[in-house]
Amino acid sequence: MALNSSAEQPQPLGRVIGAVKDWVGRLGEVWVDAQVVEIKRRNAPTQFMTFRDRVANMSAQVTVSTMVLDAAGPIPEGSRVTARVRPRLWDRDTSLSFECLEIQVAGEGRLLAQLEQLKRKLQAEGLFDGHRKKRLPLLPHVIGLVTGRDSDAERDVVTNVARRWPAARIRTRHALVQGANSAESVMTALAHLDADPEVDVIVIARGGGSLEDLLSFSDEGLVRAVAAARTPIVSAIGHERDYPLVDFVADLRASTPTDAAKRIVPDHATEAAGLSQARQRLDRALLTTITREQSRLDAVRSRPVLVDPTSAFVAHYERLHLLRHRLEAGIDRRIRTEEADVRAAVTAIRALSPKRTLERGYAVLVDAAGHRSVSSVTDAATGDRIRAYLADGELSLDVVGTIGKEPEHG
Structure with a gap:
């Protein structure tokens, strides 16, 4: 029933909203064909969706319980669905939405849901x-x-x-x-x-x-x-x-x-080009290495010890010659010193030798047996035979008399 109203007798807004809500509620449940353009899932019993007409540029907000949405299976956005909905008008802001009581994926969307x-x-x-996947061969x-x-x-x-x-x-x-x-x-x-x-x-x-x-x-x-x-x-x-x-x-x-x-x-051409570049880099690397090592070898070969291996011995030869000269000089000095000492000793020995005395005209007298020296006139008597040792031989002498020296009296 339409509400009677005029400028003089306007109807309260709440009554009008209530009437509209009553008219919307009389529509009851209805099956609709639509496309799901958005699903807003949240951790709550009620979820929100947006339906759009598949031909006209019109859309509607839809609420659905989590149980009903899960029962329909996976519903990718963009799927075509057939839904049983009931319109609802909210008193506070007069917004119109639909409550989805049942939903089914239709057409291609059904296949997508099954595949999902x-x-x-x-x-x-x-x-x-990923760990199940096998690596492809490098060159089949x-x-x-x-x-x-x-x-x-x-x-x-x-x-x-x-x-x-x-x-x-x-x-x-x-x-x-x-x-x-x-x-x-x-x-x-x-x-x-x-x-x-x-x-x-x-x-x-x-x-x-x-x-x-x-x-x-x-x-x-x-x-x-x-x-x-x-x-x-x-x-x-x-x-x-x-x-x-x-x-x-x-x-x-x-x-x-x-x-x-x-x-x-x-790609054969790419691989051939890459191989050619790799070979060129390898050739350059080898040439660089050979050049560097040749330079090192030349530097080593230019060292004096390799140019003339015996040059290192020259200094040693000189030192050895010097030491040998010093040794010979030391030996010569020692020999001369020792010879001088020997000559001095010989001279001293000869000066003290009885033979030297004999050579000066003296004689050594001993008894006939040669056991006792005769150094005094009292050691021999007249008639005794004595022996005289001279520088060039010996003589046998007979004592014919003694001439003694008068003793000195004090």
């Missing part, structure tokens, strides 16, 4: 952990390729690998990359290449497409097969903005098939 749930499950199992000899037959992705990988590293060989296993049986087909091709001992790395390549087109590369069985593969796996699915679940479990994600070729083999 699977992603969380696999991540919880540790299949995305045989490259396995899983891709669609006659696809642009195949041509991109083969052409770029051949251009960058012509010696690399590619073994291709064609598979269905879209449709109901595509995941199983890719798994079969992957298992065949993974069992080949000559294959060093495997590339799974597909061009871009819609979410549904790439859905098989988020298949749980394929993701687990990639995680269990013995050979390093490179995923090159779609374009740079596409992220199927295989990307998270692969050992390396390439943004495009062309990027995959660049990531698995080096």
Whole structure:
């Protein structure tokens, strides 16, 4: 019922707000088709969302309980949803919002929600952990390729690998990359290449497409097969903005098939140029080292001891000659001194020698037996025979008389 009012009889504002709130409440619950543009989660029982019409430029604020929001599963922003809502008008500021009683992800959003749930499950199992990822070989000899037959992705990988590293060989296993049986087909091709001992790395390549087109590369069985593969796996699915679940479990994600070729083999021209530069640097380093060592060797060889090895002995020879001269001079002086001493001793001995006395005309007298010297007239009597020793011989003498010296009287 409309409220009667006029300038003379206006209605109280509170009554008008109450009437509007009553009219809004009569709308009751209604299912709406909308797009989620924002979700504000907080640590509280009530969460806030923003819905926008999928065609018209209109939006609305929505409150939802944490239980209802969690029951709907992951809802990425931008998802299309179908929600059962009830409008509410708040008395204090007359703001209009909607209370969400139930929400379901619709269309592509439903797929995104399902993929998000699977992603969380696999991540919880540790299949995305970095320590599980294998290192790619530096220079693969045989490259396995899983891709669609006659696809642009195949041509991109083969052409770029051949251009960058012509010696690399590619073994291709064609598979269905879209449709109901595509995941199983890719798994079969992957298992065949993974069992080949000559294959060093495997590339799974597909061009871009819609979410549904790439859905098989988020298949749980394929993701687990990639995680269990013995050979390093490179995923090159779609374009740079596409992220199927295989990307998270692969050992390396390439943004495009062309990027995959660049990531698995080096560029021959770049490597050749780098090798040439390295050889030039090595040559210069060796030349510098040889020059430096040659300079050191020349400096050593120019030293006097190496120019004339015997020059070091000259000073020693001179000192030895000086010492020898001193020694000979000392010996000569000592000999002359000793000779002088000997001559003096000989002279003294000769001066005191009885023979010297005999040579002056004296004689030594002894008895006939030669045992007793005769030094006094009293030592011999007349008729005794005595012996006289002269300088040049001896004489036998007979005493015929004695002439004694008169004793002196005092």
